[in-house]
Amino acid sequence: MLPPLKLTHVIEKTVREEWGRILASLTKNLGDMQLAEDCLQEAVISAMNHWQKNGLPKSPPAWLIKVARRKAIDRLRRDQNFASKQNEISYLIELENQKNIEGERDVMQHVIPDKRLEMIFTCCHPALEEKTKIALTLRTLGGLSTQEIANAFLDNPEAMAQRLVRAKKKIAIANIPYEIPDKQALPERLSSVLNVIYLIFNEGYSSNSGDSVTRADLSDEAIRLARIIKNLSPEETEITGLLALMLLHDSRRQARTTSSGEKSGEMISLEDQNRERWDNAKISEGIKLIKAALPKQRLGPYQLQAAISAVHAEAKTWEQTDWAQISALYNLLYAMQPSPVIRINQAMAVSYSQSLQAALTMLMDANEAGKLDKYQPFHAAKADLLSRMGNTTQAKLSFKIAIKLSNNQQEKDFLIQKISH
Amino acid sequence: MQYMCLIYAREGAGPQPGTAEFGGLMQGYQEFSETVTKDGVFVGGEALEDVASATTVTRENGKVETMDGPFAETKEQLGGYYILDCKDLDEALKYAAQIPSAEYGRVEVRPVMVFDK
Numbered sequence: 079m080l081p082p083l084k085l086t087h088v089i090e091k092t093v094r095e096e097w098g099r100i101l102a103s104l105t106k107n108l109g110d111m112q113l114a115e116d117c118l119q120e121a122v123i124s125a126m127n128h129w130q131k132n133g134l135p136k137s138p139p140a141w142l143i144k145v146a147r148r149k150a151i152d153r154l155r156r157d158q159n160f161a162s163k164q165n166e167i168s169y170l171i172e173l174e175n176q177k178n179i180e181g182e183r184d185v186m187q188h189v190i191p192d193k194r195l196e197m198i199f200t201c202c203h204p205a206l207e208e209k210t211k212i213a214l215t216l217r218t219l220g221g222l223s224t225q226e227i228a229n230a231f232l233d234n235p236e237a238m239a240q241r242l243v244r245a246k247k248k249i250a251i252a253n254i255p256y257e258i259p260d261k262q263a264l265p266e267r268l269s270s271v272l273n274v275i276y277l278i279f280n281e282g283y284s285s286n287s288g289d290s291v292t293r294a295d296l297s298d299e300a301i302r303l304a305r306i307i308k309n310l311s312p313e314e315t316e317i318t319g320l321l322a323l324m325l326l327h328d329s330r331r332q333a334r335t336t337s338s339g340e341k342s343g344e345m346i347s348l349e350d351q352n353r354e355r356w357d358n359a360k361i362s363e364g365i366k367l368i369k370a371a372l373p374k375q376r377l378g379p380y381q382l383q384a385a386i387s388a389v390h391a392e393a394k395t396w397e398q399t400d401w402a403q404i405s406a407l408y409n410l411l412y413a414m415q416p417s418p419v420i421r422i423n424q425a426m427a428v429s430y431s432q433s434l435q436a437a438l439t440m441l442m443d444a445n446e447a448g449k450l451d452k453y454q455p456f457h458a459a460k461a462d463l464l465s466r467m468g469n470t471t472q473a474k475l476s477f478k479i480a481i482k483l484s485n486n487q488q489e490k491d492f493l494i495q496k497i498s499h
Numbered sequence: 500m501q502y503m504c505l506i507y508a509r510e511g512a513g514p515q516p517g518t519a520e521f522g523g524l525m526q527g528y529q530e531f532s533e534t535v536t537k538d539g540v541f542v543g544g545e546a547l548e549d550v551a552s553a554t555t556v557t558r559e560n561g562k563v564e565t566m567d568g569p570f571a572e573t574k575e576q577l578g579g580y581y582i583l584d585c586k587d588l589d590e591a592l593k594y595a596a597q598i599p600s601a602e603y604g605r606v607e608v609r610p611v612m613v614f615d616k
Contacts, residue, residue, distance in 0.1 A: 205588060252610050253500050255587040263589070 089129055089138075093122050096139035097221030098299070102197035104146055106256050107173065108166060111200075111218065112246040113150060121146035147173060194219055195306055196256045202270040203254050210245045215274045217242055219303075220281060220296055229485065264311060271307065272320050272380065275300050279324045283331075297328055315371040319381030322367035326387035329360035335488070345492040349396045361391045382411045401431035418444050422459045429463055438463050454483040458493060465496075501542060501611035502591035503582050507575040508604025510550070527599035535583060535594060544581035575604065582611065 097118070104114040121142050135141040151170050201215040216222045228238040248254070259267045282296025304321040311317060333355035336344045346352075368384040386407045393399040408424035421444040429437030441460055450456035461476035477497045484490050514520035528546075535541040555566045569576070578600065585591040588608070595606045 203588075205592070252608075253587045255589055257587075257589075259589065263593075 085130060085134075086126070088134065089122075089125055092134075092138040093125075093142070094221045096142065098194055098197070098219035099192060100139055100143045100146065101218050101221075102193040103191055104143060104150070105197060105218075106191075106193040107147070107170065108150055109256070110250055112243075112250065113153065114146075115218070115246070117146040117149040117153065118142065120149045124149075193256070194303065196258055198271055198274065198303060199258055199267055200249060200254055200256050202267065202274050203249075204267065204270065205252065205254060206245055206248070208270075208273075210241055211270060212274050212277050213238060213241055214245050216278060216281060220278050220299065222281065226281075265314065268307065268311060268314060269316065272304075272316060275303050275307075276320055276324070276380070278303075279327070283327060297324070297331070300324055301328065315374050315376045316378040316380050318367050318371040319378055319384045322364040322371070323380050323384035323387055325360045325364035325367070326384060326391055329357040329364065329391065332357065344495070345488050347492075348390065353394070356391070364388065365391060377410070377414075379411060379415050382407055382414070386411075399430070401427050405431050418450055418453065419455060422455055426459060426462070429466070434463055434467050438467070452483060454480050454489075457483060461493075461496070500586070500613070501582055501584050502588070502595075503580055503609050503611055504544075504591070504595045504598060505577060505607040505609065506579045506581075506598060506600045506604060507607065508578050508600055509574050510576055513600065513603035524599055531597055531599060534597070535581065540583045540585055540590075540594065542582040542584050544579070546579035547577060550576045578604070 101111075101114055101118055104118060105111045108114050108117075124145055125138070125142060129135070129138075147170050151167055154167050154170075198215060198219060201218055202211045206214070213227050216227050217224065224239045224242060225235050227233075227242075228235040279297050279300030282298070282300060301321065301324050304317060304324060308314075308317045308321055330348070330351060333351040333353070334346055334348075336346060364384065365388050368381060368388050371381050372385065386404055389400050389404050389407070405424055405427040408420060408427055412420045412424060422441060425437045425440040425444070428440055438460075441456070441463065444450060445456060457476045457480035461473045461480055464470075464476060465473035474497055477493055481490050481493045481497075484493065514524045532541065532544065535544075550569050553569045555569060557564050557566075581594075581598065583591055583594055585594065588610075591608050595601065595608045598606050600606065
């Protein structure tokens with residue numbers, strides 16, 4: 079028999095994997111995101127009890143949505159304005175009375191139709207603040223906890239929780255629809271969605287907290303969502319750019335952590351990765367996509383980043399990388415998106431294409447007024463440059479700050495290992 | 500569901516009465532009103548007289564105080580409103596963006612509160 083802790087882990091995993099799909103479907107049914115989330119949360123608690131006692135059901139997600147719907151019916155019946163909720167209740171009961179929902183995947187599809195795309199357009203609605211859009215999508219579609227989202231934003235959990243509550247309230251009161259926008263509104267709505275998808279991908283690719291750096295499910299989810307949107311609007315080169323970028327990053331999934339031995343799961347830098355372990359299918363798909371998009375002359379940040387990633391992917395070795403081209407691409411990117419992380423990456427490229435000193439100057443300029451003092455990648459980059467310059471003492475100091483600022487064990491281990499070199 | 504579109508603009512912004520452009524603006528409003536009426540979303544809407552004609556009252560412990568002008572010295576002034584009955588915020592925003600004054604002012608879209616919901 080499985081020890082209880084193990085089962086709890088399985089339940090958590092199921093909930094995380096299926097959360098977005100179930101919540102989107104439930105929200106579409108109920109027309110109320112907060113109610114849907116509360117009911118799903120109750121169903122999850124109920125699952126903890128039942129599954130511990132009776133083992134896992136045949137289809138955990140089907141079980142969850144069924145219980146969540148029952149919770150919704152209960153709540154709506156208890157509601158003071160019972161009469162005004164009649165429509166919702168009859169609809170839920172109708173769903174409830176549908177044939178047996180155990181097992182089969184196609185039956186699953188029927189019971190839980192995929193409404194994640196509708197949901198993402200709601201979560202990324204222009205009537206919501208940028209940060210709220212991202213947080214809401216991560217919470218509702220990524221199934222991340224408020225704590226994890228707060229970590230990702232370097233924000234405090236209470237403020238993040240309040241932000242999410244306010245957002246759901248606004249969606250309900252202002253009646254922001256759960257729909258895919260019409261063709262006319264689509265381009266504008268899309269860029270907001272792309273931004274959010276990329277953040278989900280990154281959350282999966284290098285999770286900010288927790289034990290595993292690669293939360294493959296979230297990365298896959300982001301890629302899947304990007305594919306759906308690309309089909310919806312194939313002429314948008316930035317969608318293609320984003321999809322290519324994510325595929326190219328994802329191609330290194332197997333190579334970026336150690337897989338065997340006692341040090342299994344440790345992060346490996348791009349420099350030290352075994353390029354044999356890169357996923358060639360993903361690389362060729364990514365390169366093909368970006369090569370098709372670039373000639374259309376509608377450059378955007380995702381296409382540029384994909385192009386950078388493609389330059390890396392095409393290099394046989396780290397030494398053979400076309401650093402000058404990468405630095406030039408970062409320059410174009412910075413012009414469009416002046417963010418510190420881009421400057422940090424450009425500085426690293428400059429350290430190979432020009433000189434370590436030029437790179438360090440660029441890095442220190444990026445930290446004007448000490449605004450990156452609490453930013454882990456800044457200190458990690460600085461440590462790397464100093465160490466390569468032979469300034470071991472200062473490098474160690476920067477490594478230590480970077481380690482202190484990291485809240486991911488694999489990242490910490492990676493930096494600790496660097497210190498000892 | 501009803502949305503109130505509050506039309507704000509800085510005083511002196513946009514076409515002023517007595518100019519040729521002003522006629523165009525009025526024409527724009529007339530067309531907008533016709534559109535929302537034809538589409539069956541129009542509930543109400545009026546233009547307001549200038550803030551110079553406004554009077555503000557407050558009451559403290561039963562004592563009424565009357566002041567000349569708007570309460571707060573805001574640069575942007577409420578110049579008029581529409582109440583539209585739309586299926587969702589997207590539809591309301593679509594109409595709000597067509598209000599002529601959106602060109603030189605801004606239109607704030609607020610859901611009308613529904614009691615006992």
